Amino acid sequence: MKILLVDDERLVRICTESMLRELLGSSPDFAQASGAACAQEWINEHGAPDLCFVDYKMPLCNGVELIRKLRADCPDTKWVLMSGYDMTPEDQSLEIPADQVLSKPASLEELAEVLKYCGMMEGEGRW
Amino acid sequence: MQRRKRPLPGFRHVHLRQFLISAVVPILVLSIILSSYYLSQSLNIHKTSSSDMMDTAASVLTSDLSEIEQISFTPYLYSDIEQIMIYMYNGYLRDDSDAPAALKIATLETNYTMLFTKMLHTSRQKIQAITFYPFGVGYTDSYTISRSAAGIRYAQVEASAVGELYSITENYDTLPVFLQLDSGDPDTYTLLRTIRDIDTQKDLGILRIDIKTDLIIDCIHSVTVTERSGLLLLDALGNQIYAIGETDSRLIEMALSGKTEGRCGIHLYQFEVRDIKGCRLIHICSVDDVLNSFVDSFVIILGVILLAYTMTFLLYRKQSASSFNSIEAILEAIRQLQQGNLDYQCQVHDGKEEYQVIVDAVNEMGQNLKALIRAEADARDSQSRAEFMALQSQINPHFLYNTLNGFIALNRMGESKQLEISILQLTKLFRHICSRSDAVTVDQEYQFASQYLQLQQLRFDDRIAYHIDLEGEASRQLIPKLIIQPLVENSIVHGMEESDRPIEITLRAYIEEDTLVLVIEDTGVGFDLSILETSPRVGLKNVMNRLELFRKGSRYEVDSTPGMGTLVRLMIPLTDDGQEAEHENTACR
Numbered sequence: 001m002k003i004l005l006v007d008d009e010r011l012v013r014i015c016t017e018s019m020l021r022e023l024l025g026s027s028p029d030f031a032q033a034s035g036a037a038c039a040q041e042w043i044n045e046h047g048a049p050d051l052c053f054v055d056y057k058m059p060l061c062n063g064v065e066l067i068r069k070l071r072a073d074c075p076d077t078k079w080v081l082m083s084g085y086d087m088t089p090e091d092q093s094l095e096i097p098a099d100q101v102l103s104k105p106a107s108l109e110e111l112a113e114v115l116k117y118c119g120m121m122e123g124e125g126r127w
Numbered sequence: 128m129q130r131r132k133r134p135l136p137g138f139r140h141v142h143l144r145q146f147l148i149s150a151v152v153p154i155l156v157l158s159i160i161l162s163s164y165y166l167s168q169s170l171n172i173h174k175t176s177s178s179d180m181m182d183t184a185a186s187v188l189t190s191d192l193s194e195i196e197q198i199s200f201t202p203y204l205y206s207d208i209e210q211i212m213i214y215m216y217n218g219y220l221r222d223d224s225d226a227p228a229a230l231k232i233a234t235l236e237t238n239y240t241m242l243f244t245k246m247l248h249t250s251r252q253k254i255q256a257i258t259f260y261p262f263g264v265g266y267t268d269s270y271t272i273s274r275s276a277a278g279i280r281y282a283q284v285e286a287s288a289v290g291e292l293y294s295i296t297e298n299y300d301t302l303p304v305f306l307q308l309d310s311g312d313p314d315t316y317t318l319l320r321t322i323r324d325i326d327t328q329k330d331l332g333i334l335r336i337d338i339k340t341d342l343i344i345d346c347i348h349s350v351t352v353t354e355r356s357g358l359l360l361l362d363a364l365g366n367q368i369y370a371i372g373e374t375d376s377r378l379i380e381m382a383l384s385g386k387t388e389g390r391c392g393i394h395l396y397q398f399e400v401r402d403i404k405g406c407r408l409i410h411i412c413s414v415d416d417v418l419n420s421f422v423d424s425f426v427i428i429l430g431v432i433l434l435a436y437t438m439t440f441l442l443y444r445k446q447s448a449s450s451f452n453s454i455e456a457i458l459e460a461i462r463q464l465q466q467g468n469l470d471y472q473c474q475v476h477d478g479k480e481e482y483q484v485i486v487d488a489v490n491e492m493g494q495n496l497k498a499l500i501r502a503e504a505d506a507r508d509s510q511s512r513a514e515f516m517a518l519q520s521q522i523n524p525h526f527l528y529n530t531l532n533g534f535i536a537l538n539r540m541g542e543s544k545q546l547e548i549s550i551l552q553l554t555k556l557f558r559h560i561c562s563r564s565d566a567v568t569v570d571q572e573y574q575f576a577s578q579y580l581q582l583q584q585l586r587f588d589d590r591i592a593y594h595i596d597l598e599g600e601a602s603r604q605l606i607p608k609l610i611i612q613p614l615v616e617n618s619i620v621h622g623m624e625e626s627d628r629p630i631e632i633t634l635r636a637y638i639e640e641d642t643l644v645l646v647i648e649d650t651g652v653g654f655d656l657s658i659l660e661t662s663p664r665v666g667l668k669n670v671m672n673r674l675e676l677f678r679k680g681s682r683y684e685v686d687s688t689p690g691m692g693t694l695v696r697l698m699i700p701l702t703d704d705g706q707e708a709e710h711e712n713t714a715c716r
């Protein structure tokens with residue numbers, strides 16, 4: 001199982017990976033990308049990930065745009081949009097192409113719920 | 128409360144009343160007193176002149192009548208005349224008489240004729256005839272010497288009128304009577320006198336002297352009377368010899384009854400009567416005429432007074448108009464001030480110096496009030512703005528959000544040392560923010576910026592590099608708190624966050640010609656300066672407003688090139704001590 005974390009902030013990527021590892025153990029392959037270009041590059045090289053966490057607020061290309069762009073190439077990938085305070089009400093009202101939306105900073109429980117929903121963890125997802 | 132729009136009529140009335148009391152009333156009173164005095168004087172003068180006129184006429188008339196009277200006294204002066212009159216009485220002059228001494232009678236008769244003829248000649252031409260009507264045997268005879276166109280002639284004519292004449296004269300004993308005989312010529316005036324024999328005390332007959340009335344009225348002819356007045360001459364029997372003007376019988380009766388004043392209808396008359404040898408000269412003087420003549424003068428005087436009043440009033444109006452206008456203008460200005468229109472400028476035209484002083488004071492008061500109110504409002508406004516902007520300039524909560532997120536990550540990574548350092552930095556940051564003073568030194572503010580940048584570095588790693596260059600003198604200057612941090616934040620948010628390239632931020636502070644210069648320079652994305660004109664950056668604007676409130680004359684410069692970076696330069700004049708002290712006061716609040 002391949003999990004891609006896209007965020008321009010290194011600390012956030014590290015933090016999210018650390019929490020996911022705590023929930024899923026060391027079995028999945030984790031990859032980090034600091035931006036849209038980096039993510040595209042990784043997918044081209046390693047193929048579609050099973051699960052992708054995308055930060056909403058990133059320079060040059062935001063998370064929603066990135067998901068839209070990659071979705072066609074990666075039809076089976078589950079997308080999780082990580083939103084910070086930057087997500088305006090207008091943004092939220094848009095049709096969000098992600099499978100799940102998670103507010104930053106997410107707690108372990110919230111992450112677990114998302115994983116369950118995506119079938120990555122056993123148990124019923126809340127959504 | 129509804130104010131009266133024009134409170135001035137009362138004021139004008141007061142002024143007018145003062146004018147009337149001080150000018151019109153005294154003039155009016157004076158005119159009335161003078162008029163009354165003039166009226167009484169006029170009446171007196173009229174009365175005196177009327178009296179003088181009467182005296183003159185009476186005196187002339189008396190002298191004329193005396194002359195005639197003197198002629199009638201002739202029989203008593205000349206015994207020859209008396210003697211011939213006795214003869215006439217005895218009828219000796221009749222043709223058929225048996226006269227004792229014809230020669231003597233003839234001589235006496237001649238003397239008689241000669242004397243009276245002489246008298247006719249020597250006396251006034253107005254004496255028409257001298258006639259003797261004897262009683263006794265000669266009764267019904269008359270002996271006349273008369274004047275005619277042909278000359279003087281002597282005639283012995285029959286005179287049946289002697290009885291009638293005697294009925295008049297017997298009332299007067301031997302005194303002469305002046306009268307106009309009904310039977311005679313209306314232009315002739317007659318003196319009658321009973322002649323008495325001194326020895327026998329027998330009435331011999333009546334001596335009659337006819338005079339042309341002209342002789343008598345000559346002297347009163349020239350006398351003029353007023354329109355409704357009248358002048359009359361009555362003979363001894365009360366017949367009118369001469370009359371001009373008013374001759375109402377009631378008035379004559381009143382005059383003769385001894386009254387000095389009387390009323391006929393609505394008119395008032397004064398009477399003056401002179402007794403001249405049994406004749407009465409009566410002046411009926413119309414008081415109305417005198418008053419009328421006075422009224423004419425009075426109307427002229429009144430006209431002149433009214434004209435004077437009018438002119439006085441016009442002058443007063445003209446003189447007081449400018450005063451009233453000035454006062455109205457001043458009151459209007461005060462009203463405007465009351466209503467809060469402090470911009471109202473009062474103008475007086477042609478005003479007196481005193482009014483100008485008041486107007487200037489009122490205008491100045493308005494301006495001063497306005498300045499005071501504005502200063503007060505400005506002060507309050509500045510205070511609230513400063514407070515508001517200080518609040519506004521508090522640290523961006525997003526920063527805190529991101530920083531705490533970073534702390535969570537550090538914790539998860541097990542970077543406890545770094546976490547502790549970061550937490551301490553955040554604590555210092557808040558200590559600076561929470562410090563009670565509004566002003567801090569440049570050094571303190573740059574320290575704060577440094578901590579802020581370090582915390583940002585936690586988030587953005589090596590994408591942010593910064594450098595601080597602080598001159599010793601500059602570092603001790605006071606500036607408003609949190610004046611640099613918003614600009615640093617701008618550099619990060621606008622200069623870096625939207626791109627993925629790294630940024631270098633340089634902070635400098637130095638003093639240049641009595642001006643503290645603070646420089647915030649970055650190598651970020653930069654921007655087109657024209658954007659500033661349409662949408663000035665809120666952070667920068669806020670900073671500038673606070674600086675302007677902090678110290679007048681503060682200014683800023685922004686230089687930016689897209690793709691190259693941005694440079695913001697704040698220039699704060701070094702203040703004098705007074706201003707510094709003032710600010711410290713503010714800082715201590």
